[in-house]
Amino acid sequence: MSAAATLAELRAQIRALEGGARVVRRRASSGVDLVDELLGGLPRPGIVEITGPPGSGRVRFAASLLAEATARRRPVAWVDATRRLYPIALAGHGVELGHLLLVRPPADGSHPWLWATEQLLRSGCFELVVVEPPVLAKGQLPRRPIGARWARAAEHGQSTALVLGERPTRQLAADVRLAVGAGQVAVVRDRGGPAGGQGPLPAWPEHVGPFA
Amino acid sequence: MLLPQFRLERCGYDLTDLAGLIAEEKSAMRLQALTRAAAEEGLRPFMTATEARALVPEIELIEVDAEGEARDRRALVRAFDPLSDRVRAPWPDALLLDVTATARHFGGEEGIVDAARSLAARLGHLARVTLADDPTAARALARCGIEGVIPRGGAAEVLAELPVRVLEASQALLEGLRAVGVSTIGAFAALSRSAVATRFGEEGARLHTVAQGGVVPGLVDWAEPDSAERRVRVAMGGATSTLQLHFVLPGLLSQLSQRLGSRGEAVVRLRIAMHLEPTRGVPPVVAVTLRVGRPTRSPRILEPLVRVRLEGVRIEAPVEELVLEAVEVAPEQGWQPGLTDRTEATEPLPDLLARLADHLGPDALCGVEPVDVWRPEAAWRPAPWPPARLWSQRRALPDDDPVAIQCAHEQQGPLPRPSLLLPEPQPVEAQVDGGGLPTRLRLEHGWVWVRRAEGPERLRSDWWGDEHWARDYWVVEIDDGRGARLLWVFVTPEQRWSVHGFFD
Numbered sequence: 001m002s003a004a005a006t007l008a009e010l011r012a013q014i015r016a017l018e019g020g021a022r023v024v025r026r027r028a029s030s031g032v033d034l035v036d037e038l039l040g041g042l043p044r045p046g047i048v049e050i051t052g053p054p055g056s057g058r059v060r061f062a063a064s065l066l067a068e069a070t071a072r073r074r075p076v077a078w079v080d081a082t083r084r085l086y087p088i089a090l091a092g093h094g095v096e097l098g099h100l101l102l103v104r105p106p107a108d109g110s111h112p113w114l115w116a117t118e119q120l121l122r123s124g125c126f127e128l129v130v131v132e133p134p135v136l137a138k139g140q141l142p143r144r145p146i147g148a149r150w151a152r153a154a155e156h157g158q159s160t161a162l163v164l165g166e167r168p169t170r171q172l173a174a175d176v177r178l179a180v181g182a183g184q185v186a187v188v189r190d191r192g193g194p195a196g197g198q199g200p201l202p203a204w205p206e207h208v209g210p211f212a
Numbered sequence: 213m214l215l216p217q218f219r220l221e222r223c224g225y226d227l228t229d230l231a232g233l234i235a236e237e238k239s240a241m242r243l244q245a246l247t248r249a250a251a252e253e254g255l256r257p258f259m260t261a262t263e264a265r266a267l268v269p270e271i272e273l274i275e276v277d278a279e280g281e282a283r284d285r286r287a288l289v290r291a292f293d294p295l296s297d298r299v300r301a302p303w304p305d306a307l308l309l310d311v312t313a314t315a316r317h318f319g320g321e322e323g324i325v326d327a328a329r330s331l332a333a334r335l336g337h338l339a340r341v342t343l344a345d346d347p348t349a350a351r352a353l354a355r356c357g358i359e360g361v362i363p364r365g366g367a368a369e370v371l372a373e374l375p376v377r378v379l380e381a382s383q384a385l386l387e388g389l390r391a392v393g394v395s396t397i398g399a400f401a402a403l404s405r406s407a408v409a410t411r412f413g414e415e416g417a418r419l420h421t422v423a424q425g426g427v428v429p430g431l432v433d434w435a436e437p438d439s440a441e442r443r444v445r446v447a448m449g450g451a452t453s454t455l456q457l458h459f460v461l462p463g464l465l466s467q468l469s470q471r472l473g474s475r476g477e478a479v480v481r482l483r484i485a486m487h488l489e490p491t492r493g494v495p496p497v498v499a500v501t502l503r504v505g506r507p508t509r510s511p512r513i514l515e516p517l518v519r520v521r522l523e524g525v526r527i528e529a530p531v532e533e534l535v536l537e538a539v540e541v542a543p544e545q546g547w548q549p550g551l552t553d554r555t556e557a558t559e560p561l562p563d564l565l566a567r568l569a570d571h572l573g574p575d576a577l578c579g580v581e582p583v584d585v586w587r588p589e590a591a592w593r594p595a596p597w598p599p600a601r602l603w604s605q606r607r608a609l610p611d612d613d614p615v616a617i618q619c620a621h622e623q624q625g626p627l628p629r630p631s632l633l634l635p636e637p638q639p640v641e642a643q644v645d646g647g648g649l650p651t652r653l654r655l656e657h658g659w660v661w662v663r664r665a666e667g668p669e670r671l672r673s674d675w676w677g678d679e680h681w682a683r684d685y686w687v688v689e690i691d692d693g694r695g696a697r698l699l700w701v702f703v704t705p706e707q708r709w710s711v712h713g714f715f716d
Contacts, residue, residue, distance in 0.1 A: 055697030
């Protein structure tokens with residue numbers, strides 16, 4: 001038996017021994033067919049990381065999830081650390097702007113957006129909290145385990161964080177990692193199910209899509 | 213401290229703007245205050261708005277907002293707390309600071325004058341700071357441009373050459389003095405005190421004392437009867453860390469809560485003041501304020517907010533006394549959770565918003581309100597969140613009116629808008645084909661080909677407005693080596709191209 005197979009078997013035995021101690025992440029229907037089919041819904045509580053190059057459609061994807069949440073009259077929050085979000089575009093995607101709290105933390109070295117996100121998740125007042133971190137050079141992100149803090153906060157408030165980024169963030173330890181690009185959404189990692197699934201990005205709404 | 217332009221500065225104008233404040237007076241809208249630039253154009257207070265516009269057509273006139281001015285004046289008084297615990301605004305254009313006990317902490321009287329001047333400058337106000345024995349004398353000197361420290365007992369000499377009117381005497385007193393040939397303060401001071409009191413009464417006697425370099429007590433009532441009821445204090449015996457302050461907070465907040473409860477009030481804004489042991493170069497009082505999202509007097513809610521607020525405070529000298537004061541209160545009304553609040557919420561939404569606003573600053577949180585203008589960057593504005601009517605909104609029932617149905621059918625839908633908008637359009641070079649279609653753009657990495665372009669969407673300023681701009685917007689698809697990207701670019705009539713946003 002190879003070393004890898006032995007390790008896998010041992011891990012399986014450990015999991016079996018741990019039994020119910022494993023935290024089961026509940027999945028909640030997002031209202032977006034693609035997400036519900038690929039993931040069985042959004043992890044709630046949980047952290048979903050959406051990565052892709054600029055212009056790949058990360059914001060469009062997040063907006064489709066917000067549109068569904070606000071259509072159910074649920075307040076949602078967007079932590080816009082880049083201060084570049086154009087909320088009018090979100091309205092074009094069907095987001096009810098009255099239900100959107102926009103948080104634009106000051107840009108200082110203490111990373112107040114991390115704290116703000118944690119507070120929003122912990123409060124439980126928001127079903128979805130979208131976070132667009134500032135563009136940081138390598139090493140500028142604090143080394144503290146953001147993911148663990150956010151995960152505890154999300155569990156406390158039974159909420160979901162959608163984190164947008166160009167590349168995966170190691171400190172985040174997301175429950176689900178999605179890669180967006182070339183008009184597709186692919187599941188790179190899913191703690192509650194298999195990875196590897198993919199599907200087309202939600203289409204642009206009528207009129208607001210370029211080259212429609 | 214004279215703030216000659218305070219009323220206009222709070223509206224965002226400076227000395228060079230042509231602007232004035234107007235209010236109704238004697239059946240007409242009349243100028244109440246104006247900038248220096250407006251005064252140099254020949255405008256004067258009490259001139260009617262019509263006359264002012266006739267003389268200077270480009271002048272901006274706005275109505276006096278008495279309530280807003282009073283609020284800003286109170287804020288200004290609080291801002292000067294670090295210099296003295298006795299700050300008042302007895303006049304509309306001046307602040308009065310009693311620095312008798314605090315000047316030594318700033319290196320003496322010269323030091324505190326400099327500190328006051330620089331604080332005013334940081335707050336964006338033009339200020340003339342004069343330190344004298346008597347407030348009326350100090351204000352008169354500041355009005356005449358005489359700033360700095362007037363030596364003790366030396367005010368009479370400095371005032372002597374100035375006209376009596378700078379003491380803001382009544383018209384009757386001025387005319388009475390003019391009738392006996394007195395026009396300067398020096399000549400006024402030389403008159404017999406008893407004769408002045410007999411002839412001009414209390415006002416004459418008071419200003420005569422000022423003219424002679426004396427001090428008139430009682431101009432300002434430093435005591436605040438109401439505030440004592442809203443203030444609690446505890447001796448700290450030289451605490452050196454905020455942890456020690458945390459121990460006394462629950463008891464102190466309970467005490468404050470009881471006092472407010474007896475008046476049926478709740479805290480809107482709380483001031484936390486730490487009185488420090490006298491130490492050279494350290495202000496005697498360090499104060500921070502916090503605003504709560506909804507009026508409350510619950511120590512359970514207030515305590516964590518105060519703790520968070522104290523986290524960022526540096527204690528540079530031992531704390532002798534901790535004082536909590538409810539500087540702004542509102543009637544206690546309780547709170548009923550909204551119907552749409554999540555059942556999973558672990559704290560009331562207003563408390564969360566208050567904590568975030570307190571930590572990040574009030575401008576960091578907002579709702580989004582679309583604005584019906586063409587200029588893309590002005591097409592939305594920050595709005596209070598949650599909007600007041602949000603929770604009571606109901607979906608409109610289908611309208612059977614055929615005209616409404618037709619209008620809705622003909623109404624043009626929203627046009628493509630980028631999800632990310634640059635704060636300022638970024639100029640780029642572009643090459644266009646014969647039809648004006650962009651074919652190449654020079655971005656930060658060099659020239660890139662435009663794969664597809666859609667447009668133009670022509671946006672123009674309103675012809676009746678002050679702004680004049682015109683932009684033809686294009687959605688262009690490029691591939692800069694990192695995959696296809698959609699950009700929102702525009703070109704002006706001068707053929708200047710700029711990137712304004714990105715579709716993501």
